[in-house]
Amino acid sequence: MTLDKGKVVYQIYPKSYKDTTGNGIGDFRGIIEKIPYLAKLGVDMVWLNPFYPSPQRDNGYDISDYMAVDPLFGDMADFEEMVRVGQEHKIDFMLDMVLNHCSTEHEWFQKALAGDKYYQDFFFIQDQPTDWQSKFGGSAWAPFGNTGKYYLHLFDETQADLNWRNPNVRKELFKVVNFWRDKGVKGFRFDVINLIGKDEVLVDCPENEGKPAYTDKPIVHDYLRMMNQATFGADDSFMTVGEMSSTTMDNCVLYSSPDRQELSMTFNFHHLKVDYKDGQKWTLAPFDFEESLP
Secondary structure: OOOOOOOOEEEEOHHHOOOOOOOOOOOHHHHHHHHHHHHHHOOOEEEEOOOOOOOOOOOOOOOOOOOOOOOOOOOHHHHHHHHHHHHHOOOEEEEEEOOOEEEOOOHHHHHHHOOOHHHHOOEOEEOOOOOOEOOOOOEOEEEOOOOOOEEEOOOOOOEEEEOOOOHHHHHHHHHHHHHHHHOOOOEEEEOOHHHOOOOOOOOOOOHHHHHHHOOOOOHHHHHHHHHHHHOHHHOOOOEEEEEOOOOOHHHHHHHHOHHHOOOOEEEOOHHHHOOOHHHOOOOOOOOOHHHHOO
């Protein structure tokens, strides 16, 4: 079976979907109740935002356990029932997967912080920080405990970037992808996946807050092909979406070209930047339609 490019994908942010417990937070039971309704709407696939255990510093995109369910939303039995009921109504599930970084509460980071050299190599830890800026503001580096060293976090300081150059990291992350595939998941939306190709040695990059030093590096394509071959690539009907940070249209074509065996499609955000005055994120300018075109 090949990927049906005419599928209708419906995004659900679990927190604000149907709450069945009265605690003000949506849950899997609420989604299960609404699956027949979604089927009537013509939905073929539901994209779920992160529901994994998380301290919620970034709305669940700071994951502390990749292979579990946050009790806020239910348990694994609820998840499995949701997938099963979805299949009964010809609705599949796509999961949001954050593999560029994990929460500093994750076991890997906690073991690294405790001095385990094996897990320290899961992250980018060095004696001196570079001049890179976090996408959430401020330095992209934070003190690594009381060691005098620093660890890289391109986003919130509780989201430590993972070192994809380490084959043990790739092995663990591919295991995560296959874990959810075995649960019946039929798609993944990979968060900021074009940032996973950092260099072996990280150095200063004053241009554009350091983005050229870690964005769309050629090795990203190698990693995506590795993941494709080790996980979802065995299923031609599997749907994958790469969320691409500060990318180019040319790179989007490469990431999603079928013959390259990387991803099915990509998100880019050029259209959101047309009202950035002088390219600065937190400024406003009149909308320019022609500027929004690729």
